[in-house]
Protein backbone atom coordinates (compact mmCIF):
# COMPACT_ATOMS: atom_id res chain seq x y z
CA UNK A 594 0.00 0.00 0.00
CA UNK A 595 3.02 2.32 0.04
CA UNK A 596 2.96 5.11 -2.50
CA UNK A 597 5.65 5.51 -5.12
CA UNK A 598 8.60 7.54 -3.95
CA UNK A 599 7.57 7.43 -0.33
CA UNK A 600 10.16 6.25 2.20
CA UNK A 601 9.20 2.94 3.77
CA UNK A 602 9.22 4.29 7.29
CA UNK A 603 6.54 6.90 6.56
CA UNK A 604 3.20 6.29 8.21
CA UNK A 605 0.45 5.68 5.65
CA UNK A 606 -2.03 8.45 4.99
CA UNK A 607 -5.73 7.68 5.22
CA UNK A 608 -7.23 7.28 1.71
CA UNK A 609 -9.68 10.06 2.48
CA UNK A 610 -8.90 12.61 5.19
CA UNK A 611 -11.89 13.04 7.48
CA UNK A 612 -12.52 15.73 10.09
CA UNK A 613 -11.44 13.19 12.71
CA UNK A 614 -8.13 12.65 10.89
CA UNK A 615 -7.64 16.43 10.91
CA UNK A 616 -8.13 16.45 14.70
CA UNK A 617 -5.59 13.64 15.10
CA UNK A 618 -3.14 15.40 12.80
CA UNK A 619 -3.40 18.72 14.65
CA UNK A 620 -2.89 16.90 17.95
CA UNK A 621 0.10 15.00 16.55
CA UNK A 622 1.76 18.22 15.39
CA UNK A 623 1.07 19.98 18.71
CA UNK A 624 2.34 17.07 20.83
CA UNK A 625 5.31 16.26 18.58
CA UNK A 626 6.71 19.77 18.73
CA UNK A 627 10.42 20.54 18.37
CA UNK A 628 12.60 21.12 21.40
CA UNK A 629 15.91 22.92 20.85
CA UNK A 630 19.05 20.97 21.75
CA UNK A 631 22.70 21.85 21.09
CA UNK A 632 22.76 19.06 18.51
CA UNK A 633 19.62 20.35 16.78
CA UNK A 634 15.87 20.17 17.27
CA UNK A 635 14.46 16.96 18.79
CA UNK A 636 10.85 15.86 19.18
CA UNK A 637 9.61 16.84 22.64
CA UNK A 638 7.55 13.67 22.80
CA UNK A 639 9.78 10.85 21.49
CA UNK A 640 13.18 12.59 21.20
CA UNK A 641 13.59 11.60 17.56
CA UNK A 642 15.19 14.22 15.30
CA UNK A 643 12.52 16.82 14.54
CA UNK A 644 10.32 16.55 12.53
CA UNK A 645 9.61 13.02 13.74
CA UNK A 646 7.42 10.50 11.94
CA UNK A 647 4.16 11.55 13.61
CA UNK A 648 4.86 15.23 13.09
CA UNK A 649 5.48 14.60 9.37
CA UNK A 650 2.35 12.46 9.20
CA UNK A 651 0.26 15.26 10.69
CA UNK A 652 1.66 17.79 8.24
CA UNK A 653 0.97 15.48 5.30
CA UNK A 654 -2.60 14.75 6.42
CA UNK A 655 -3.37 18.47 6.72
CA UNK A 656 -1.68 19.24 3.40
CA UNK A 657 -3.78 16.52 1.76
CA UNK A 658 -6.84 18.14 3.30
CA UNK A 659 -5.82 21.31 1.46
CA UNK A 660 -4.76 23.40 4.43
CA UNK A 661 -1.99 25.98 4.03
CA UNK A 662 0.98 26.30 6.39
CA UNK A 663 -0.64 29.41 7.91
CA UNK A 664 -3.90 27.56 8.55
CA UNK A 665 -2.02 24.62 10.08
CA UNK A 666 -0.11 26.96 12.40
CA UNK A 667 -3.39 28.56 13.48
CA UNK A 668 -5.04 25.17 14.14
CA UNK A 669 -2.08 23.97 16.20
CA UNK A 670 -2.01 27.24 18.18
CA UNK A 671 -5.74 26.89 18.83
CA UNK A 672 -5.26 23.28 19.95
CA UNK A 673 -2.47 24.31 22.33
CA UNK A 674 -4.61 27.13 23.75
CA UNK A 675 -7.61 24.86 24.39
CA UNK A 676 -5.94 21.54 25.24
CA UNK A 677 -6.26 20.35 28.81
CA UNK A 678 -2.81 20.02 30.34
CA UNK A 679 -2.17 16.59 31.77
Ligand SMILES: [Zn+2]
Nearest residue numbers: 625636639645
Ligand atom coordinates in the same frame (compact mmCIF):
# COMPACT_ATOMS: atom_id res chain seq x y z
ZN1 LIG B 1 7.49 12.86 17.85
